[in-house]
Amino acid sequence: MSRVAVPCPLPEVGILVRQEGGGLGAGSGGALGVRPVSPPSQSAPRSGQHSSQSQLSVGLWAGLSGPSSERPPGRCASELSIHPGGGGSPRCRELGRGFVSNLGAERIMGGLKRKHSNLEEEEEEGEKWDWNPAGLRSYQQALLRISLDKVQRSLGPRAPSLRRHVLIHNTLQQLQAAIRLAPAPALPPEPLFLGEEDFSLSATIGSILRELETSMEEPPNPVAPADVPDEVVMPPADPVFLEALSSRYLGDAGLDDFFLDIDTSTVDREPTLASPEPPRGLFCAPGSWEWNELDHIMDIILGS
């Protein structure tokens, strides 16, 4: 067989191949590694015969699975067999968990979508910086919300992807810088409502809001629900933001060695969450829609 000569025309054929693994007897959950292709009585197509199990082919001579055949069961038969005793295999359970949390995410995203449903239209006009200040501001705030939501959602039983964290973090920094540079229209700040259970999250968002407020040069929080306590204004320092952001969604998730320099004593993950300082941030009235939204968020974070 000679190598295909250059220049070669672009491949034009496609012959469908379907993966049909494991059907040849991978079901024996035996010792690691030693897996006969099939027991001798069900000889695999080694001697030139092709059993109906072998479903992959290449070229015009596909002749095997037509478009109507189902996804091959063989690959998963052994792994997803229904265990006696109910509950399904660990993978089924895991998948169920994934579904639940996805639904939760959609509820959040639904809320976010409502708030910036015309984002795409704005975006398509060109992501230039010569929008009117209000449009730019709402775009930036929407991006901020999305980014913070990602921060929340990256918590989970698995260590979050460091690449994703770094990219989101860098994007947030750009947003911060842009918000500081952009002119400040007379917009009421839209508070993000938080529960007092999550001190570190409130510190994160609180600090971002303080950045927004200082850049907008407005008195803090003219629009306030009834039980908003007086805010203690913290210096709009990047380290605060980074510290809360980093330690909350990485340090406590177990990657403490990342942030050895950071004092995470204020963000310990005890169930009671006894914080040494009074929680800062904004509170929402129980029963309001923001409270319910928050509930959803907290449910997902706490994995209930």
Place this chain on the structure above:
Amino acid sequence: MGEDTDTRKINHSFLRDHSYVTEADIISTVEFNHTGELLATGDKGGRVVIFQREPESKNAPHIQGEYDVYSTFQSHEPEFDYLKSLEIEEKINKIKWLPQQNAAHSLLSTNDKTIKLWKITERDKRPEGYNLKDEEGKLKDLSTVTSLQVPVLKPMDLMVEVSPRRIFANGHTYHINSISVNSDCETYMSADDLRINLWHLAITDRSFTDIVDIKPANMEDLTEVITASEFHPHHCNLFVYSSSKGSLRLCDMRAAALCDKHSKLFEEPEDPSNRSFFSEIISSVSDVKFSHSGRYMLTRDYLTVKVWDLNMEARPIETYQVHDYLRSKLCSLYESDCIFDKFECSWNGSDSVIMTGAYNNFFRMFDRNTKRDVTLEASRESSKPRAVLKPRRVCVGGKRRRDDISVDSLDFTKKILHTAWHPAENIIAIAATNNLYIFQDKVNSDMH
């Protein structure tokens, strides 16, 4: 046996809803071996399935080129790090074949934390005629043994045995994203987000750790991670690694033990007219591949594939738009996390065509010589057996042809992240979620 059938029946109906995909079956990596005879896939469930190409047969010449299942084994299991209360996924991130040195095949497979060397051997003969044991292995009654015989090897049905030969564990704090075997066939490297380790294939209890380490002293200062890395195909001292900021660093291991000072930095200056909040994210390189010749590198970022000449660091020599129509959708793609998808890219055997995946089960090919490109789709519905793949087109408004797909109807859950090209022939393997497609170039199939 009946049990197995029932299980399969259950799974049949379970999967009959086409929108439900068993997460464990999602293919996470695809790799041909050096001859193209074997094709390995890894999935999220930690399994490896190896396909073997059927040899040409005079009796049935039309069957030549089929890939059949050769072996399936469980490579990695889910683990739990009790110290950090974190799950360690069993998903196979990468598979790399070792060059074949004897009758056995070997490959490296890795999840986020542990790399394993697997040896794949065939057994097609077994000894028969033992003196002390009978056919089932039970000891014979010695009084019945009247003469001695020499056991002979008799052919048996082929048995493929896979065994773990080495387990390279505890080498990485962060998630492994690539492995690459050196051309010296003795060493290989593994890269995670912040560090690259060099291992000797025969030694598992230690690695030549940290030939690259980009972890900052203060983690607050972290702004860039390693996204992919690969050894040069011919020069055993050279390797490249890519970053989340879109740069490539070519390093020479002869220069220093710790290759922090790159030999060459490949970076394209940013286009100010395209600047946005997402510029950095979309410039993050998701895959880097040396050409077979070793003269070029291929990189994939979110919207483009680029060809770099090793002798020119200032900018790529070629840039191909994979799906530029997504540029105006970056915000929603950021929202849905699609913007973080890591697409791979591949060279063909002669380095004249490059291929990469996209959304809606589309994949793209670019001919470097003719500058033609094509979009093809890997799906059951659009491909009948023996049919020629029809080129697809995404329309972005304006006049729309009959079979065009509009940008807004693209299915972003159907992404082709993993593709592989046969090292010598025009055969490609495409992983579309949990399905593997293998396509062959009909035009050239007779040319060998």
